[in-house]
Amino acid sequence: MSESDRSDGVKRLFADTVRETMDGAAYGAWRTITAPEAVSLVFGFPYPDALPNEAIGDAFDVVLETDHEDALQYAGGDYADAITNTVVEQSRSRGIECTAEEVHLTNGATHAIDTVAQTFLDPDDTIAVEAPSFMGALRLFRNYGVDIEGYELDENGLDVDAFAADLAAREAADEPLPKLLYTVPDFQNPTGVTLSADRRDRLLELAETYDFLIVEDDPYGQLRFDGSTPPPIKSLDDTGRVIRIDTFSKTIAPGIRTGWVVADEAIVRELERINAGGENVLTLGAVARYCEAVDFEAGIDELCAGYRKRRDRMLDALDERMPPGASWSEPEGGFFVWLEFPDGIDAEELLPTAAEEGVTFLPGTYFYHDDAGSNQARLSFSYATPDEIEDGIAALARATHKAMSPVEASDD
């Protein structure tokens, strides 16, 4: 039997939502954006020196020697507890009062988003996201066959007034209200903007009025270089409607795949039940030992210094080089700048020219639930060196100029 005959036979057996969503665009197309000679502003990766290889290696050694028998066993010993306590303490230091029973550990933040989605979403539910929003979350939400509504942001984050107006209109028209709002309030991926404190209060009121959950995904909040930190939405929550997702991916390293959820115990209980038991106790042990061994806060200060330098260089280079008509966000932290090209420029079409000039980036379309974003782009300043970032922005400016005056360019 040929492989294609076979898959027709099996196709009937897929779950309804899998069958209904299986022919969508393949996720990960962005991974094909590679130009080895070009400066990559594509990935939201930490810069290599940000990664504590040696200290993590030491932590694994300690776990494998000290916790000997439990280290490679199924259940782990005391370390699942140890890491949960670390999470509880870190949360408290950010104003989020929680107990160990209100923490659910996951294999990174993306896994946390997926577990929350699986626990709460039925096909044809409506959910609300920022437009643009984190592409990894959009991808997961799509798998659940839900209707995704997008709401615009400005320099103070999600436009909560517009969101409120739409909720009221939906209620009046007897249209479905969202079951949850997914938001990255701090240094949003991809725009870099931060939700203002008053809008956080307002969101909580809306969640109560319209009976939805707020999923607060906050991987970047501790990486602030300027300005003052608004309180995490979860810290303001006295209704149990906020499900907070956090991760060590940016404060320690992505490769350790350790994230968590903070939510009411009744929610955490279901997350624990739904989640599949793939908890990596060895890694959790090593992360716990790492947190004991290092000065975590000093480490974050160092990371902030590294990212700040990169952001400054990117913003300076944009100021200096980009042609009139382009605009961009000015994030006070995090990994990303959001760029709007001058009218008439399509970011995806620009990409080959840009790569030729020496830079790659992610076209804005990747970050929308619909087909918006064609003249926008996410520029990541997290990975390249400051000099490379300056070169990359110069290359981007050259490519933009060429695209603005194609005749002139073809005369070269």
Added chain:
Amino acid sequence: MSESDRSDGVKRLFADTVRETMDGAAYGAWRTITAPEAVSLVFGFPYPDALPNEAIGDAFDVVLETDHEDALQYAGGDYADAITNTVVEQSRSRGIECTAEEVHLTNGATHAIDTVAQTFLDPDDTIAVEAPSFMGALRLFRNYGVDIEGYELDENGLDVDAFAADLAAREAADEPLPKLLYTVPDFQNPTGVTLSADRRDRLLELAETYDFLIVEDDPYGQLRFDGSTPPPIKSLDDTGRVIRIDTFSKTIAPGIRTGWVVADEAIVRELERINAGGENVLTLGAVARYCEAVDFEAGIDELCAGYRKRRDRMLDALDERMPPGASWSEPEGGFFVWLEFPDGIDAEELLPTAAEEGVTFLPGTYFYHDDAGSNQARLSFSYATPDEIEDGIAALARATHKAMSPVEASDD
């Protein structure tokens, strides 16, 4: 607002299947079976010396030093490929021809079962399992709101004739046919029995006739001490109906949480899409390095020697000590012996006496989709030392004797 008011408010928002299944018995009740002074035959854990702490530590060091920049990054470097190639080679050596595109990596076998369940199961689907069956799989299947039908085993594994007869009867009566059969064909958890070769052929025919998938979960197949190895069901599959699940949990260590699926590319593609991106690249790198550094086959021979000693001691002690009326399986490999107590003995009721006498085990009821198994028990010989196992079985025999003649016991 009190926490209980809150959870009422949020309860409405859970997904339908979560709400419908949330009041079931809490999974993990078995974790409470602890009696520190007693010999534990409860857990399917490898014995401590089976765990290669030092070699795993070395492997992490190599990855963190050699693969420097990629080791703690999101995407990993070449090691995701390296470990996939290891899996392809190991599969081929067991007669399973597959390509890298037919392998899907997971965080252990349980995570693989869950991903398969999420990809194929809709609420109210019917699935078939062995009765008894692996409790971790039953627990996950229950989360999907499916109807679970159980089919008995004998010393040659699943009673395929009875299964076939029921399928025919269901078809004739226009009753739902199963979408999948979940089976542990080698040294089944919990019974220790192995599905005979001819029954494997017959199962494949049934899958084709009645249009269902076979989920072959094979964590123990390489741990054979006697007898000859029947071919993995996947190696006989030319229809693409077999989804094979395997793991390094027993051949390396549970703590590395590395399992995989082998299935047709069309299925793997959907598993990759549905799976949440919690792939632990650092661990995968270490496992790949470990497999390069050690003699894997020699390691399995050593493990078999260790487990064989334990099984032999358990079977000898059962022969010597258990009262008439008790019977048990005689596995040729794996981790488990399945015990049937003399008539009238309830395993769960026996547990406190047994613990007092010096042994704990898992009551049979944990392994059934319905309320069967009350006078059965799973005895794990994987974890305790041979001497402890002998002591444990002696304690079990004393407890059984007491339960058989309660008056005499109370006269003591």
